Amino acid sequence: xxxIIANTSTISKVVLVILAIFSVRSLGITLHKWWTxxxxxxxxxxxxxVFRRSSKFSxxxxxxxxxxxxPLVGLFQAGYAELTAQLRQQTPPPDPAAGANPRPxxxxxTLKSLAGVxxxxxxxxxxxxxxxxxxxxxxxxxxxxxxxxxxxxxVVGIMIAFQxxxxxxxxxxxxxxxxxxxxxxxxxxxxxxxxPAVYFYNMxxxxxxxxxxxxxxxxxEFLNIAERxxx
Numbered sequence: 166x167x168x169i170i171a172n173t174s175t176i177s178k179v180v181l182v183i184l185a186i187f188s189v190r191s192l193g194i195t196l197h198k199w200w201t202x203x204x205x206x207x208x209x210x211x212x213x214x215v216f217r218r219s220s221k222f223s224x225x226x227x228x229x230x231x232x233x234x235x236p237l238v239g240l241f242q243a244g245y246a247e248l249t250a251q252l253r254q255q256t257p258p259p260d261p262a263a264g265a266n267p268r269p270x271x272x273x274x275t276l277k278s279l280a281g282v283x284x285x286x287x288x289x290x291x292x293x294x295x296x297x298x299x300x301x302x303x304x305x306x307x308x309x310x311x312x313x314x315x316x317x318x319x320v321v322g323i324m325i326a327f328q329x330x331x332x333x334x335x336x337x338x339x340x341x342x343x344x345x346x347x348x349x350x351x352x353x354x355x356x357x358x359x360x361p362a363v364y365f366y367n368m369x370x371x372x373x374x375x376x377x378x379x380x381x382x383x384x385x386e387f388l389n390i391a392e393r394x395x396x
Contacts, residue, residue, distance in 0.1 A: 177347045180318035181354055184311055188358040191307045194300045195365040201234075202372050205297070208235035209379065216241070216383075222248070236293035236376060237383050243289035244282055244387050251277045252395070276395040279388065286384040293380060297373045304366035308359045315355015322348025 212225075212232045219225050222245050229238045254277065276282065326344035 176321045177318050177351055180314060180321070180351050183314055184351075184354045184358045187307045187311050187314075188361075191304055191358070191362045191365070194303055195361075195369070198301065198369050202297075202369070202376075204234050205236065205376065208232045209237050209376075211235075212237050212241075213383070236290075236297065236380055239293045240286055240289045240380055240383055241387065243285045244384070244391070247282045247285035248276070248391055248395070251281065276391060279392055279396060282391055283384070283388055286387065290377070290380045290384065294373065294377050297376055298370075301366065301369050301373070304362045304369070307362035308366060311358035311362070312355045315351045315353070315358075318351025318355070319348040322346075322351060 212228070212235045215228050215232075216225050216237075222241075225241060226245060229242060232238050322344045325347070329344060
């Protein structure tokens, strides 16, 4: 195989180099995403444990920095920020007539708009899904175009074979074996780049869908708590 590649035409070598670049980058993206998703899953499990154990959102906020790789942290911080903003708007200003230490009557805080919190969670969910999907599209691109790049190398090899036949006036196997081998190597290289890219793209996309489903569940859980305590 190495001998065939070493003796290929310049165009075939260019094709093989392009396919190698696509293949190596696809493998790098796959390994990076696999490691990232593993860390995301672990931190999400830890965050959910803290979230469900805590009695106050402020306690959950304190651990967010150490679990920032989890997309659930982004959702929580967006919902918590919107929740805090709405509750602060309802805090009455101090009354100057009440003296140096005014004591406003205690009022149970209520949300002005639960839908506003829901929209904040939805925006954060879109942002987090986009982060998870970053670079995965390159795998789909690799799967789509590398077979055609390999096919281009195949066509070039066959054209060279016909040219050699025309120049030698013979269809002897020794005349056409090298360019035909070049063509087959290009075809195989295109498939070697495309097939793993298809598999890993589907695998990673499925993982993103699972994370998105977990974010939807968490958003509903957050809204239930907010509605129960602040409406």
